[in-house]
Amino acid sequence: MRDxxxxxxxxxxxxxxxxIAIRDLLAESALLxxxxxxxxxxEAMYIGCMTSGLFTDQEHLGSMGPDYSGxxxxxxxxxxxACASGGAAFRAAFMHVASGMGDIVMxxxxxxxxxxDGGGATFALATAADQEYEVYNGITFPGLYxxxxxxxxxxxxxxxxxxxxxxxxxxxxxxxxxxxxxxxKLTLDQVxxxxxxxxPMTLLDCSPIxxxxxxxxxxSLDKAKELTKKRLVKVIGSGHASDTIQLAQxxxxxxxxxxxxxxKQALDMAGKKITDIDFAEVHDCFSIAExxxxxxxxxxxxxxxxxxxxxxxxxxxxxFPVNPSxxxxxxxxxxxxxxxxxxVELTKQIRGDLDKNxxxxxxxxxxxxxxxxxxxxxxxxxxxxx
Amino acid sequence: MVGIVGYGAYIPRxxxxxxxxxxxxxxxxxxxxxxxxxxxxxxxxxxxxTITMSVExxxxxxxxxxxDPQDIGAVYxxxxxxxxxxxxxGTVLAEAIGATPDCHCADYEFACKAGxxxxxxxxxxxxxxxxxxxLGIGADxxxxxxGDALEYSASAGAAAxxxxxxxxxxxxxxxxxxxxxxxxxxxxxHQFYPSHGGRFxxxxxxxxxxxxxxxxxxxxxxMKPEDFAYAVFHQPNGKFPMTVGKRIxxxxxxxxxxxxxxxxxxxxxxASPIGLTSILDVAKxxxxxxxxxxxxxxxxxxxxxxxxxxxxGVQNKAVHTRAMLDSERRKYLDYGTYSKFRGKIKLxxx
Amino acid sequence: xxxxxxxREMAQRYRxxxxxxxxxxxxxxxxRLVCPACKSREFENTRINDKGTIETYTxxxxxxxxxxxxxPYPVAIVNMGDNVRVLCQxxxxxxxxxxxxxxxxLEFRKIQQEGSSGILAYGYKCxxx
Numbered sequence: 122m123r124d125x126x127x128x129x130x131x132x133x134x135x136x137x138x139x140x141i142a143i144r145d146l147l148a149e150s151a152l153l154x155x156x157x158x159x160x161x162x163x164e165a166m167y168i169g170c171m172t173s174g175l176f177t178d179q180e181h182l183g184s185m186g187p188d189y190s191g192x193x194x195x196x197x198x199x200x201x202x203a204c205a206s207g208g209a210a211f212r213a214a215f216m217h218v219a220s221g222m223g224d225i226v227m228x229x230x231x232x233x234x235x236x237x238d239g240g241g242a243t244f245a246l247a248t249a250a251d252q253e254y255e256v257y258n259g260i261t262f263p264g265l266y267x268x269x270x271x272x273x274x275x276x277x278x279x280x281x282x283x284x285x286x287x288x289x290x291x292x293x294x295x296x297x298x299x300x301x302x303x304x305x306k307l308t309l310d311q312v313x314x315x316x317x318x319x320x321p322m323t324l325l326d327c328s329p330i331x332x333x334x335x336x337x338x339x340x341s342l343d344k345a346k347e348l349t350k351k352r353l354v355k356v357i358g359s360g361h362a363s364d365t366i367q368l369a370q371x372x373x374x375x376x377x378x379x380x381x382x383x384x385k386q387a388l389d390m391a392g393k394k395i396t397d398i399d400f401a402e403v404h405d406c407f408s409i410a411e412x413x414x415x416x417x418x419x420x421x422x423x424x425x426x427x428x429x430x431x432x433x434x435x436x437x438x439x440x441f442p443v444n445p446s447x448x449x450x451x452x453x454x455x456x457x458x459x460x461x462x463x464x465v466e467l468t469k470q471i472r473g474d475l476d477k478n479x480x481x482x483x484x485x486x487x488x489x490x491x492x493x494x495x496x497x498x499x500x501x502x503x504x505x506x507x
Numbered sequence: 508m509v510g511i512v513g514y515g516a517y518i519p520r521x522x523x524x525x526x527x528x529x530x531x532x533x534x535x536x537x538x539x540x541x542x543x544x545x546x547x548x549x550x551x552x553x554x555x556x557t558i559t560m561s562v563e564x565x566x567x568x569x570x571x572x573x574x575d576p577q578d579i580g581a582v583y584x585x586x587x588x589x590x591x592x593x594x595x596x597g598t599v600l601a602e603a604i605g606a607t608p609d610c611h612c613a614d615y616e617f618a619c620k621a622g623x624x625x626x627x628x629x630x631x632x633x634x635x636x637x638x639x640x641x642l643g644i645g646a647d648x649x650x651x652x653x654g655d656a657l658e659y660s661a662s663a664g665a666a667a668x669x670x671x672x673x674x675x676x677x678x679x680x681x682x683x684x685x686x687x688x689x690x691x692x693x694x695x696x697h698q699f700y701p702s703h704g705g706r707f708x709x710x711x712x713x714x715x716x717x718x719x720x721x722x723x724x725x726x727x728x729x730m731k732p733e734d735f736a737y738a739v740f741h742q743p744n745g746k747f748p749m750t751v752g753k754r755i756x757x758x759x760x761x762x763x764x765x766x767x768x769x770x771x772x773x774x775x776x777x778a779s780p781i782g783l784t785s786i787l788d789v790a791k792x793x794x795x796x797x798x799x800x801x802x803x804x805x806x807x808x809x810x811x812x813x814x815x816x817x818x819x820g821v822q823n824k825a826v827h828t829r830a831m832l833d834s835e836r837r838k839y840l841d842y843g844t845y846s847k848f849r850g851k852i853k854l855x856x857x
Numbered sequence: 858x859x860x861x862x863x864x865r866e867m868a869q870r871y872r873x874x875x876x877x878x879x880x881x882x883x884x885x886x887x888x889r890l891v892c893p894a895c896k897s898r899e900f901e902n903t904r905i906n907d908k909g910t911i912e913t914y915t916x917x918x919x920x921x922x923x924x925x926x927x928x929p930y931p932v933a934i935v936n937m938g939d940n941v942r943v944l945c946q947x948x949x950x951x952x953x954x955x956x957x958x959x960x961x962x963l964e965f966r967k968i969q970q971e972g973s974s975g976i977l978a979y980g981y982k983c984x985x986x
Contacts, residue, residue, distance in 0.1 A: 240922030247921050253866050254887060257980065258945045258968060259917060259924045260932050267915035268934055275913070275957050320916040320952070365893075369934045369942040374913055520949045553927065554948060554966040554982065562965040590967075590977055599979060603871040603965055836949065836985070854926065 122219045124342035127354045127504065129158025130465040135333035135453035136302045143177050143233040144189040147334050150458075151190035151229050154336035159349065163338060164223040166190070166197045169210030169230035170457035175245035177233050186229060203249035204406060206230060207460025208491030208500030211337065212359050215502075218339045219356075225344065229336035230461035242330050246456070249494040251367045263327050263407065265368050265495040267319035270409035273375035274321070276424070279412065281321060283427030285312035287408035288325050288450050290430065294437050295447020297478045302331050302453030312408075326408040331453030335462035342507075352472045357486075358393065358503035360386030368495040375409075379499035380417035380490060387501040393486070395419040398503065400441065400470065400481055401488040402463035405448040411435075414490055415443060418501075437481070445470065445481055460491035460500060471506040509634040510678035510812065512574065513669035513821075515567020516784040517560045517646075518771065518831040521550040521838050523845045525659055531842045532654040539659055544745025548662035548772025550840055553848050557586040557646045558596045560665035560777075562603045565642060567825035568667040569604065571676070572640075576604045579669065580638025581611040583629055585621025585776045587694070587701075588648045589614050600644070611638075615776075618692060619741055620802025621645065622666065622776035627808050630670045630679050640671045645800075647775035652700035653851055660744050662772025666780035666828075676821060677787060677796065677812040681728045685720035686806025693804070703803075708743075712805050714751055717741065720807035721755045721799050728811050732756035736794035736814075739765030739782035741801035743773045757797070764789060765798075771832055776802075783812075785828040792816040858923075858971045858978050870980035873907065873963065875941065876900035884939040907963040908986060909937040914947065914955050923969055931955055935963075935983050948982040960986040 131153025138146065147168065155161060168186045173179045183197035200210040207230030214228035234242055247256045250265060273279045288307055295301040312325040345353055362382035365371055371378065388395065395418055403418070405411035412426035420441050421429035429435065435443035446452050446466040449459055467487035469475050485506050492499040524547045529536035540546055551560070561584050569576065582597045589596045597612040615621040615628075622645015629641035646665030651657025670679070691712035694701035704712070717740060725731065732738070738757045740748040745768045752762045765782030774781055779800040786796055796812040846852050866887070868874040875886035880897035886905050891898050914933035917924070924930070931947040933955070947955065948966055961983035969978040 239919070240925060243919065244921040244923070253862075254869075255944050256921070257866075257870075257978075258932065258982075259920060259927065259930060260944060261917055261919065261921055263919065264915045264917045264932055268913040268932070271915060271957065272913040316918075317916075318919050320918070322915075367944070369944045374934060552948065552966075554946075554968070556967055556977075558977075559965050559967055559979065566965075599871075602867055603979075605872055838949075838951075 123221055125215055125218045125339050125356045126342045126345040127337050127356065127464060127468045128340045128345045128349045129154045129338035130468045131157055132300055132335040132462050132465045133333065134300050135331050135455060137235050138332040139235065141332070143173055143179055143231060144185050146233055146332060147182070147186050147229060147231040148189040150334040150336040151186070151227060154227065154338050158338040160225065160338070162192045163195060163225045163227045165217055166192065166195055166227045166229060167210040167214045168197060168199050169206035169460055170199055171201060171203050171206050171232060172245050172248060173233065175248065177236050202498045203493030204404065204456045205460055205491045205493035205498045205500050206457040207335065207462065208489065208502065209361065209460065211461055211464055211502065212361055212500055214339050215356055215359055218341055225338060225340045227336055227338050228461055229334065230458035231334040232455035232457040233332050234330045234455060235332050254367055261319060263322050264319040266407040266409050267322040268368065269375045269413065269495065270321055273409060273413065276375060279427035281313060282309055283431050284321070284326060284408040284412065285309045286430050287405060287411045288312045290436055291405060291444050291448040291450040294445050295451025298447045298452060301447045301451050302329055303451050322407055328406045328449035328454035331455040333453055333455035333458045335458045335465050337461060337464050337468065353507045354468045354471045354504050355507045356502060357505045358387035358391030360384060360390070360501040362386070363498045364496055366494060366497045375413060376423065377413050377417040377492070377496040377499065379496055380414055380492060380501070383499040383501040384418050384490065387503050391503045393503065397486060398488045399483050399486050400445060401443050401490065402446060402466050403443055403448070403490040404459070404492045405444055405450050406454060411443065411448065418490065442481055445479070460489070463489035463491055464502065464504070467504045471504060508675050508678050509630060509670065509672055510675040511668050512640065512671035512674055512676060513568040513572025514667065514676070514784050514787050515564045515571060515825050516664065516666045516781050516828040516831065517563040517567065518664045518828070519549050519551045519555050519560070520834065520836055521552060521840050521848065522547045523550050523840050527842050528659055542746070543659060544769055545660055545772065546769050548660060549664055550845055550848060551648045551663040555663065556590045556648055557584065557588050558590055558599045560663065561596065561600050561644045561646045561667065564644060564646065564665040564667040565600060565604050568669050570825040571821040572669045574640060574669065576606045578639045579606040579610060579642050581629055581632055581641040582606060583613055583615055583625030583642065584644045584646060585615035585617070585623070585625040586646050587616060587618055587621060587775055617806065618803035619743070619775045619778060620800040620806055620808055622780045623800035623808035626668050626780065627682060627684065630682070633670045633672060640669055643668050643670065645776040645780035647777050649773065649775040650700055650849060657701070657703065660773040662774050664771060664774035664777040664781050666777050666784045668780070674817055675815055676818040677814050679810060680813055681724060681811040683720055683724040683727055683809040684806065685716060685723055687716070689716070689805035691803045691805055708803065712803065713743065713747055713801055716805045716807045717751050717799050717801050718754065720809045724799070724809035724811060730811065734795055735761055735797045737764055737786040737790065738762050738797040739779050739786060740799050741779045742766065742768035742782065745769040767832055781828060787818065788822055788827040788829065790814040790818060792818060858969060858976055860976055863976060863978050873905045873981070875903050875905050877903045884941050886941045886943065905939065905941050906937045909935040909961060909983070911955070911957055911959045911961060912936050912942065913957060916952050933983060935961055946982040949984045954985065962986045
C-alpha cells in the first residue's frame with residue numbers, strides 16, 4: 122500500500138443556503154479544493170451523500186458531481202453510509218490512491234437539506250434507521266439518541282448538565298469558525314431550556330439541518346511532494362466498522378462498538394495509541410453522541426465521558442481538544458458532507474492554516490470520527506503532518 | 508353440548524364524563540345523568556379501533572379457552588364501525604391470533620346487534636358440525652354527532668366468544684331471533700355520523716323488538732324470568748335495559764352484573780356481549796343466563812346460556828370485565844382531547 | 858405506506874413470530890437467514906414473549922411526517938427476555954409514569970394510517986402491565 126497525503130481542501134460557508142442548488146453546492150467545495158491543491162482535475166471523484174433523492178429528488182451525483190465541478194469525464198462514485206457517507210467516501214478515495222489504482226483522487230461530500238420541510242427532513246434522516254422495526258414504530262434520530270442518553274444517564278450517572286456542556290463547548294469553538302452555520306455562544310441553561318425534541322434531548326442538544334459541502338484532494342505521497350509546498354498531511358490510519366442497524370439489538374445500548382472497532386483499526390494501522398493523538402473531530406450529531414464517542418475512542422473512560430467534558434478535557438484549550446471546528450452542533454450537519462469536512466478541519470489544523478483564535482497550539486496528529494445512524498456504522502481516520 | 512368455550516372483553520382506558528360533554532353544548536348534565544342513567548363513557552385512543560379491540564378481546568378469550576387458534580374455523584366481527592368500508596376487519600383479527608388460512612371470515616353489520624349475529628352464526632356452525640370452533644365478536648368505536656343525545660353514550664369496547672363442543676363453559680340452550688323493518692336509526696353511505704328517529708327509537712323500536720324476542724325465547728324454552736340467575740339486554744343508555752327487563756319480569760338483582768352502561772356508555776355491537784362477559788366472570792355452575800341484544804333497523808338475537816362446572820376454573824385466567832371498567836388507570840379526557848381522539852376536528856388535507 | 862411492504866412483516870408485527878437458532882439457541886426477532894452469534898443457518902420457529910421491561914425510553918415531540926398528529930408519544934426499547942429487545946411506542950402511559958425497569962406488555966394497536974384513504978397499518982405497542 123502506498124503512502125497517501127491530503128494536498129487540497131475546500132469547504133463553503135454552511136447554513137440555510139436558499140439560493141444554491143445541489144449541483145453548485147457540491148461544485149463550490151470541489152473547486153475550492155482543486156484551487157487549494159493548485160490543480161484543475163483529478164482522476165476520480167468519490168461523493169459522500171446520504172439521500173439527495175429524498176432531500177432534492179436528485180440522484181446520480183456520480184455524474185452531476187464531476188460534471189458541475191468541471192472535471193467531466195472523470196468517473197464519479199456516490200458513497201452512502203447514512204451520516205457516515207462523507208467518511209466512507211474519503212476512505213474509498215484513500216483506498217483508490219493507496220492501492221495504486223490512481224494518483225490523485227477527490228473525496229467530496231454534500232447534502233442539500235432545506236428543500237424539504239421539517240417533517241420531510243426528519244423522515245429522510247430516519248431512513249438511516251431500520252425502517253420496519255424502528256421507524257415504523259415512530260422513532261426519530263433525536264429519539265434514538267435520546268434513548269441512548271437516558272440509558273447512559275441511568276447506567277453511568279451522566280447528568281443533564283454534562284450533556285448540555287457538549288453543546289456549550291462546541292458552540293464556543295464554532296463561534297470563531299467563519300464557515301460555521303450557528304456562530305453563537307450558549308449557556309447550559311439555554312441548552313437545557315430550549316424546545317424539547319425527544320426527552321431529554323432539546324433543540325440545542327441536536328445538530329441542525331444544514332446545506333453544505335466539503336471536498337479534499339488525496340494524492341500519493343511521492344507525487345504530493347512534487348505538487349505542493351504546503352505541509353504534507355499524511356493519512357496514517359483508516360478504520361471502518363459496522364454494528365447492528367437496530368439500536369435495540371446491541372449488547373450495550375449506550376456504547377458505540379463500531380466506533381471502538383474503527384478506531385482500533387485506524388490506530389493499529391498508524392501504530393499509535395489514542396494518547397498519541399493531539400486532537401479530534403468527532404460526530405456530535407447529538408450532545409450524548411460526543412460523550413459516547415469519546416468513551417469509545419478511549420479519550421475518556423467508559424461512563425466517564427460526561428465528567429470529562431464538564432472538566433474541560435475536550436475543550437479547545439483542554440488536554441484533548443475535541444471538535445475545535447465547532448463540531449456538527451455549531452458548524453452544521455449536512456449529513457453527507459460532515460465526514461469530509463472533518464478531514465478539512467484536520468488538514469487545516471495540521472497545516473497551521475487557521476486564524477489565531479481557531480488554531481490549536483499542538484496539532485500534528487488529528488483523528489476524525491464519523492458515524493452513521495445510531496452508531497450502526499463508523500469511520501475513523503488519523504492524519505499526521507509530515 | 509354446544510356453547511361458549513372461551514370469552515373475553517376489552518375496554519379502552521379513556522373516559523369522558525357526561526358533565527364534560529354537557530358543558531360544551533350548554534346541556535343540563537344532571538338531567539342527562541338522571542334521564543339516561545349515564546355518568547361517563549369509554550373513549551378509544553387514536554390507535555384503537557374495532558380491529559385492535561377485537562384482537563385484544565379475543566386474546567383474553569383464548570387465555571380462557573386454551574385452544575389452538577388453528578382450530579378456529581370461522582371469525583365473525585360484528586360492528587357498525589369497521590375501520591374499512593371495503594376490506595374485512597376479520598382478516599386482520601384472524602392473522603393476529605394465528606387462525607389463518609383455513610378459516611371462514613365475514614364482517615357483520617346490523618347496527619347494535621351485529622355482535623350477537625356473529626355469535627349466533629358462530630354457535631350455529633359449531634352445532635351443525637361444520638367446524639370445531641368458531642369465533643363471534645361484538646366491537647364498536649361508535650360515534651354520535653357532536654351535541655346530539657347519542658354523543659353522551661356512544662362509546663368503545665369489544666367482547667369475543669369462542670364456541671365449541673368440548674370443555675364448554677356456558678352451554679347454549681336456546682336461541683331466538685326476532686326482526687322487522689323499523690327505521691329508528693341509520694347511517695347512509697359516506698356519512699360520518701348516524702341519524703336517528705328521536706323518541707321513535709324507544710317504544711316501537713327498542714322496546715317492541717326486545718319484548719318480542721324475549722317472549723318468544725321464554726315460550727320456546729318454557730322458562731320464566733325467575734328461573735334465571737342473570738339477564739342482560741342491549742344498553743343504549745342506563746335506563747332502557749332496566750325498564751325493558753322489568754317489563755319482561757326480571758328484577759334489578761338479576762340485571763345488575765351485566766348492566767355496565769352507566770360507566771361504560773353504549774358500546775353498540777359490544778353492549779350486551781360485554782355485559783355477558785361480566786356475568787360469565789362471576790356465574791356459578793348451573794346458573795341460567797338470559798341475553799337479548801338489539802340492533803336498530805330493527806332486530807334482536809336472544810340466547811339462553813347455562814354455566815357449567817368448567818366455568819369457575821377459567822374465570823381468573825384473563826382480566827375481568829369489571830376490572831377493566833373500574834380500572835385505576837382510567838384517564839378522564841377533556842372535550843378537546845376527546846374531539847381530537849375521535850377525529851371530530853377537521854384537519855388539513857381532509 | 859406500501860401494502861406489500863406492510864404485508865410481509867405481519868407475522869412479526871401481529872404474532873411476534875421469531876426464530877430460534879438450532880445450534881446456539883439464540884432467538885432472533887425479526888427472523889434472519891443466518892445467526893449473527895454462531896453463523897448457523899438452521900432455525901426453528903418460535904414466538905417472543907408479550908411481556909417485558911423497559912430498558913430505555915424517550916418522548917418523541919417532533920415526529921416524522923407520518924406521525925404528526927400523534928405527537929408527543931413515548932417510545933421505548935423493551936427487553937422481552939431471551940436476549941430479545943424490541944423498540945415500540947408506549948401506549949396508555951403518562952410521560953411522568955415512564956421508568957426504566959417498568960414492566961409492560963405488548964398490545965395490538967394501529968401504528969400508522971396514510972391520510973384518510975391509505976391502508977391502516979397495525980402492530981404492537983407496549984402498555985404498562
